[in-house]
Amino acid sequence: MFEGDSKRPLLERLSPRTRMGLSQFPLTMILVCLALAAPAAWPGLLGEGLFQAALLIHALLFLLCWIVPWERLPPVATLSIPLGDMVAIVLSRNGALDYLPGLGILLIFPVIWLAASGRFPTSTVLASFLVPLGMGLVPLLRAPAEATATQLTSTVLLALMLLAVASAVRFVTATMALQQRKLERKDTDLRRLLESSERRESLLKTILDTIDVGVSAVDTTGSVTLRNHQQEIFDRTGVSGDHLAVDGPGAPLYGQDRKTRLPADKVPVVRATKGETFADYLVWIGDGAGARALSTAARAVNDEAGDFAGAVVASNDVTSLVEAITAKDEVIATVSHELRTPLTSVLGNLEFALSEKDPEVSAHYVEIAHRNAERLMELVADLLLSSSAAMTVHPRETDIAGLIDSVVGSVAPQAAAAGIEIKTDVPAPLWTHTDPLRMSQVLDNLLSNAIKYTSTGGMVAVRARTEGGQLRLDVRDTGVGMSPPDAARVFDRFFRTSSARTSAIPGTGLGLSIAKAIVEGHHGRISCVSAPGKGSTFSVSLPHIAS
Ligand code: ADP
Numbered sequence: 436m437f438e439g440d441s442k443r444p445l446l447e448r449l450s451p452r453t454r455m456g457l458s459q460f461p462l463t464m465i466l467v468c469l470a471l472a473a474p475a476a477w478p479g480l481l482g483e484g485l486f487q488a489a490l491l492i493h494a495l496l497f498l499l500c501w502i503v504p505w506e507r508l509p510p511v512a513t514l515s516i517p518l519g520d521m522v523a524i525v526l527s528r529n530g531a532l533d534y535l536p537g538l539g540i541l542l543i544f545p546v547i548w549l550a551a552s553g554r555f556p557t558s559t560v561l562a563s564f565l566v567p568l569g570m571g572l573v574p575l576l577r578a579p580a581e582a583t584a585t586q587l588t589s590t591v592l593l594a595l596m597l598l599a600v601a602s603a604v605r606f607v608t609a610t611m612a613l614q615q616r617k618l619e620r621k622d623t624d625l626r627r628l629l630e631s632s633e634r635r636e637s638l639l640k641t642i643l644d645t646i647d648v649g650v651s652a653v654d655t656t657g658s659v660t661l662r663n664h665q666q667e668i669f670d671r672t673g674v675s676g677d678h679l680a681v682d683g684p685g686a687p688l689y690g691q692d693r694k695t696r697l698p699a700d701k702v703p704v705v706r707a708t709k710g711e712t713f714a715d716y717l718v719w720i721g722d723g724a725g726a727r728a729l730s731t732a733a734r735a736v737n738d739e740a741g742d743f744a745g746a747v748v749a750s751n752d753v754t755s756l757v758e759a760i761t762a763k764d765e766v767i768a769t770v771s772h773e774l775r776t777p778l779t780s781v782l783g784n785l786e787f788a789l790s791e792k793d794p795e796v797s798a799h800y801v802e803i804a805h806r807n808a809e810r811l812m813e814l815v816a817d818l819l820l821s822s823s824a825a826m827t828v829h830p831r832e833t834d835i836a837g838l839i840d841s842v843v844g845s846v847a848p849q850a851a852a853a854g855i856e857i858k859t860d861v862p863a864p865l866w867t868h869t870d871p872l873r874m875s876q877v878l879d880n881l882l883s884n885a886i887k888y889t890s891t892g893g894m895v896a897v898r899a900r901t902e903g904g905q906l907r908l909d910v911r912d913t914g915v916g917m918s919p920p921d922a923a924r925v926f927d928r929f930f931r932t933s934s935a936r937t938s939a940i941p942g943t944g945l946g947l948s949i950a951k952a953i954v955e956g957h958h959g960r961i962s963c964v965s966a967p968g969k970g971s972t973f974s975v976s977l978p979h980i981a982s
Pocket residue numbers: 880884885886888912914915916917925930931932933935936941942943944945946947948970971
């Protein structure tokens with residue numbers, strides 16, 4: 436049996452046959468008792484043909500209750516039993532008229548059964564009056580001379596009484612059915628309401644889980660009562676820190692300057708649990724390179740009575756946005772600085788030239804101004820290139836060995852002047868699918884740098900190979916080198932190591948960022964391995980080697 440079965444009412448758990456058998460049982464029992472008592476109490480009763488026929492019908496009906504598969508028949512078929520009972524009772528009453536004239540009262544059983552069934556209400560009520568009336572009148576009409584007023588009265592009274600019983604049962608059953616229908620309607624409404632609220636809840640959850648903003652609901656003590664998918668990710672990766680757990684052991688929180696520890700009363704969730712409503716409140720979480728910027732917002736939640744019941748806190752990871760804004764500010768500051776230096780020199784030297792009487796000295800000032808103007812021009816060209824290089828790559832079949840040869844040739848005088856030896860280890864030809872103009876720029880930058888940052892007597896080596904379907908190009912020098920953190924930043928725009936900045940070596944810090952953009956425009960990679968005093972190696976790898 437299913438677990439749920441034991442919770443259903445007993446009547447519902449019974450099979451239709453058992454129910455029919457039990458409904459018939461009281462009437463059958465009364466008749467069995469009468470039959471048993473008859474030989475002693477009413478000798479001759481069992482000899483009455485009508486009474487015998489009635490007993491036989493009752494026995495048959497009782498048997499039918501237990502053997503007919505009622506569940507397979509239409510419900511109305513069950514009414515055949517009380518109707519059969521009526522027939523049997525009429526027969527038994529008239530068969531036992533001389534012994535038990537009050538036997539007709541047994542009609543109360545089928546009358547209740549029929550009325551309670553709720554089917555054919557008018558016919559049922561009529562039958563409950565007419566059957567007892569007919570049952571009493573037929574014997575009286577057969578011998579009208581012997582009929583007494585008492586017999587007539589008791590016949591009518593019985594008919595009226597059964598009519599009253601049928602009407603009362605019918606009324607109670609109808610009322611109960613009405614109540615039942617009302618309950619069922621309420622049940623349906625409730626179920627619909629529940630379904631719609633479940634649908635809304637699931638929709639809300641999907642919406643909350645779709646957005647990449649962490650959302651959590653907290654109670655008045657700051658304990659989390661609900662959180663969305665993004666918030667779960669934040670919590671798992673430690674981004675939520677103690678802005679969610681009031682006294683939690685999360686990562687430290689800092690203000691906008693990334694340095695000042697946030698006082699306890701400024702922690703977003705603490706502000707939220709005080710009922711504060713805020714938005715775009717930026718906090719930094721964690722230290723060093725792994726620090727994240729969170730833009731937080733909170734709104735108070737009130738209960739039905741309008742009292743503060745908690746808050747909803749939202750946090751958005753805006754680290755890349757904040758870093759992009761900072762980088763942009765840095766670039767603008769550096770560009771302004773880089774442009775101002777040669778511009779100041781141009782203006783200053785032109786002023787000197789204008790006020791100078793000696794044409795020779797004046798020409799010298801003009802020459803310096805011209806040199807700085809050219810540097811300015813170079814700077815602007817580099818700046819434009821650094822932001823457009825990746826987009827203007829036009830690859831075609833190119834012999835990279837030939838390119839290396841020509842670039843080495845062009846920087847050779849510079850290397851010779853600095854007393855630096857250039858070695859090449861490149862198999863020729865080395866066909867690649869690259870933009871020759873742009874790749875020459877990359878090679879020129881790597882080789883010029885290698886010469887620029889290597890002292891006299893040093894060596895620069897260029898090596899190129901095809902490896903696993905890729906071109907691998909290394910430019911190694913025995914120069915000043917740099918620390919690994921500096922090596923990791925050489926491809927950033929305007930980055931120059933502090934030694935390069937303080938030395939007299941000219942440079943803008945744009946060359947390598949342009950080289951990187953060109954290499955990436957070819958879907959390749961560029962990297963640098965270096966150590967202070969030990970020299971540097973710049974490596975380029977490019978896919979798409981030509982056959
Ligand atoms: P620039 O050389 O004009 O300053 P780059 O973008 O070409 O700009 O280089 C950025 C910085 O990287 C240089 O200023 C220098 O500090 C460092 N660097 C580049 N190449 C080398 C190298 N071969 N050896 C040592 N430092 C280098």
